[in-house]
Amino acid sequence: MDEAQLGHAGYTETLRRPTLHEELVERIREMIFDDRLATGTRVPERDLCERFGISRTPLREALKVLASEGLITLQPNRGAWVTQLTPEDVDELFPIIGALEALSGSLACENATDADIAEVRALHYEMALHHTRGDQPEYFRVNQLIHGRIMELAGNPTLLQVYASLASRIRRARYLANASIARWDEAMREHEEILDALATRDGETLAALLKSHLLNKRDAVKRVIREKIARGT
Amino acid sequence: MDEAQLGHAGYTETLRRPTLHEELVERIREMIFDDRLATGTRVPERDLCERFGISRTPLREALKVLASEGLITLQPNRGAWVTQLTPEDVDELFPIIGALEALSGSLACENATDADIAEVRALHYEMALHHTRGDQPEYFRVNQLIHGRIMELAGNPTLLQVYASLASRIRRARYLANASIARWDEAMREHEEILDALATRDGETLAALLKSHLLNKRDAVKRVIREKIARGT
DNA sequence: TTTAATCATTTTGAATGCATAATGCAATCT
DNA sequence: AGATTGCATTATGCATTCAAAATGATTAAA
Numbered sequence: 001m002d003e004a005q006l007g008h009a010g011y012t013e014t015l016r017r018p019t020l021h022e023e024l025v026e027r028i029r030e031m032i033f034d035d036r037l038a039t040g041t042r043v044p045e046r047d048l049c050e051r052f053g054i055s056r057t058p059l060r061e062a063l064k065v066l067a068s069e070g071l072i073t074l075q076p077n078r079g080a081w082v083t084q085l086t087p088e089d090v091d092e093l094f095p096i097i098g099a100l101e102a103l104s105g106s107l108a109c110e111n112a113t114d115a116d117i118a119e120v121r122a123l124h125y126e127m128a129l130h131h132t133r134g135d136q137p138e139y140f141r142v143n144q145l146i147h148g149r150i151m152e153l154a155g156n157p158t159l160l161q162v163y164a165s166l167a168s169r170i171r172r173a174r175y176l177a178n179a180s181i182a183r184w185d186e187a188m189r190e191h192e193e194i195l196d197a198l199a200t201r202d203g204e205t206l207a208a209l210l211k212s213h214l215l216n217k218r219d220a221v222k223r224v225i226r227e228k229i230a231r232g233t
Numbered sequence: 234m235d236e237a238q239l240g241h242a243g244y245t246e247t248l249r250r251p252t253l254h255e256e257l258v259e260r261i262r263e264m265i266f267d268d269r270l271a272t273g274t275r276v277p278e279r280d281l282c283e284r285f286g287i288s289r290t291p292l293r294e295a296l297k298v299l300a301s302e303g304l305i306t307l308q309p310n311r312g313a314w315v316t317q318l319t320p321e322d323v324d325e326l327f328p329i330i331g332a333l334e335a336l337s338g339s340l341a342c343e344n345a346t347d348a349d350i351a352e353v354r355a356l357h358y359e360m361a362l363h364h365t366r367g368d369q370p371e372y373f374r375v376n377q378l379i380h381g382r383i384m385e386l387a388g389n390p391t392l393l394q395v396y397a398s399l400a401s402r403i404r405r406a407r408y409l410a411n412a413s414i415a416r417w418d419e420a421m422r423e424h425e426e427i428l429d430a431l432a433t434r435d436g437e438t439l440a441a442l443l444k445s446h447l448l449n450k451r452d453a454v455k456r457v458i459r460e461k462i463a464r465g466t
Numbered sequence: 467t468t469t470a471a472t473c474a475t476t477t478t479g480a481a482t483g484c485a486t487a488a489t490g491c492a493a494t495c496t
Numbered sequence: 497a498g499a500t501t502g503c504a505t506t507a508t509g510c511a512t513t514c515a516a517a518a519t520g521a522t523t524a525a526a
Contacts, residue, residue, distance in 0.1 A: 016309070017309070018309070019309045019508095019509070019510095020509075020510070021297065021509090021510095022309075044476095044477075044478095045477075045478070046476090046477075054510080054511090055510060055511045055512075056478090056510095056511085056512095057290065057509080057510055057511065057512090058509080058510065058511095060294065060478090060479090061293065061294055061297045064254065064294045064297055064298050065297050065298060065300075065301045067298075068298045068301050068302060069301065076251070076252045076255075076478085076479085076517095077477085077478055077479075077516085077517050077518065078477090078478080078517090078518070078519095079477070079478070079518095089391065092389045092390065092391035092392065093391055095336060095340070095389065095392070096333070096336065096389070096391060096392050096395060099332045099333060099335070099336040100329070100332060102332070103328060103329065103332040107328070156325045156328065156329070157325065158322065158325035158326055158329060159325065159328070159329050162329060162395070162399070166395070252478095252479070252480090253479075253480070254479090254480095277506095277507075278507075278508075279506095279507075287480080287481090288480060288481045288482075289480095289481085289482090289508090290479080290480055290481065290482090291479080291480065291481095293508090293509090309487095309508085309509085310486085310487050310488060310507085310508055310509075311487090311488070311489095311507090311508080312488095312507070312508070467526100468525100468526085469524100469525080469526075470523100470524085470525075470526090471522100471523085471524075471525090472521105472522085472523075472524090473520105473521090473522085473523095474519105474520090474521085474522095475518100475519080475520080475521095476517105476518080476519070476520090477516100477517085477518075477519085478515105478516085478517075478518085479514105479515080479516075479517085480513100480514085480515080480516095481512100481513080481514075481515095482511105482512080482513070482514090483510105483511085483512075483513090484509105484510090484511080484512090485508105485509085485510085485511095486507105486508085486509080486510100487506105487507085487508075487509090488505100488506080488507075488508085489504105489505080489506070489507085490503105490504090490505075490506090491502105491503090491504085491505095492501105492502090492503085492504100493500105493501085493502080493503095494499105494500080494501075494502090495498105495499085495500075495501090496497105496498090496499080496500090
């Protein structure tokens with residue numbers, strides 16, 4: 001977007017050194033995804049400052065941003081925690097994310113080229129391979145990739161951004177939920193249908209499929225979160 | 234949401250003095266809505282600091298948050314601007330907001346009590362009154378109120394929050410677009426249908442109505458933004 | 467033994483100060 | 497005259513410092 005504003009289409013070589021707080025937002029986000037910062041744990045400013053070798057100012061700015069994204073919970077004078085999702089949060093988040101995925105499906109059907117669809121199909125086969133091999137982490141990774149790709153094909157950067165922000169809140173739980181292999185076969189079948197709808201440019205059907213596909217995951221995610229809370233993590 | 238997390242349902246009297254940066258986020262947001270900070274204008278830190286009588290630290294934290302909401306645009310080492318919407322931004326935002334409104338309609342039909350619906354109906358009549366009187370600011374205010382109320386009836390605080398954040402980005406332009414009285418009559422008719430769908434708890438129809446109702450506004454908003462840009466504002 | 471109160475310690479909130487990048491203007495050169 | 501370079505000014509990024517709130521432990525009291 002910045003580059004677009006500059007208007008040098010094609011030749012933008014915007015040498016943009018990110019500021020500390022931007023980089024921190026990135027890094028901390030990743031730490032949460034990788035569970036190096038577990039949900040529910042406290043995040044003392046000092047610790048992270050020493051870890052990154054920086055002062056409190058940029059760190060605090062980063063925490064404010066992460067809090068506005070919902071990844072961090074701030075309580076005035078009491079510090080920061082990695083947001084602990086409740087089952088209620090999941091109930092609230094899934095319909096929203098589902099609606100956005102549905103929208104992405106409709107838009108993708110309008111915008112995607114045949115080459116785009118071929119690419120998604122390739123990813124689909126790759127995922128099927130991981131599925132048969134029982135390689136769960138890779139299956140999950142490619143799965144995310146497919147949904148992300150459809151999001152991109154929608155050609156709506158703002159949608160992508162909003163989606164990414166919301167999806168990030170449950171990404172960790174989603175990953176853990178996937179560990180329960182129970183739904184794998186069913187999910188694979190759903191993915192077949194999703195691919196078909198995209199290939200035939202049936203936007204309405206694709207939207208509905210993406211929506212229900214996601215809602216089917218909800219209970220598994222909720223179960224994981226309940227277990228985590230019960231364990232006091 | 235904070236209060237919910239504390240879990241003192243009913244007796245939350247959380248005497249929570251907001252921190253400076255939180256208050257600043259609020260105040261600056263309002264300034265943007267009221268056009269006291271016009272879109273596209275520069276926001277020098279010093280000026281606002283003196284205006285509010287505070288130091289740069291909390292102000293900078295507030296700007297970071299507003300930037301992550303999309304209301305402010307930050308460029309490293311170059312300062313802050315009130316985000317200038319482009320017609321492309323509008324094209325991207327409207328489908329998203331439409332999808333969220335549609336979702337709110339479906340959920341509202343499930344959750345709303347008869348009393349809730351009666352309340353919306355009352356607001357509807359109030360709006361109709363302003364419409365016949367040609368009182369545009371009041372019409373706009375009640376209009377927003379109705380959509381906001383349906384959002385609330387969905388019973389999904391997270392949805393409300395995401396919606397509010399996105400809607401805030403175009404709120405100013407939406408208000409200006411409403412000045413063009415052209416679509417008033419049509420919009421009123423659409424609102425009649427919306428009310429009917431809600432009253433009969435027809436979630437699917439309501440969702441579709443809200444979506445198209447919003448998309449109908451898009452062109453008016455885009456026109457306003459193009460004019461603003463042309464004038465160099 | 468349990469509860470309450472006090473105080474030292476820790477941690478956060480906000481202000482200040484310093485280093486660096488960006489901006490605007492004047493002087494210089496073509 | 498127009499363009500370019502160099503410098504002074506200004507504004508931003510980050511570190512440091514000071515103040516206030518929260519935490520935890522210890523002691524005193526019921």
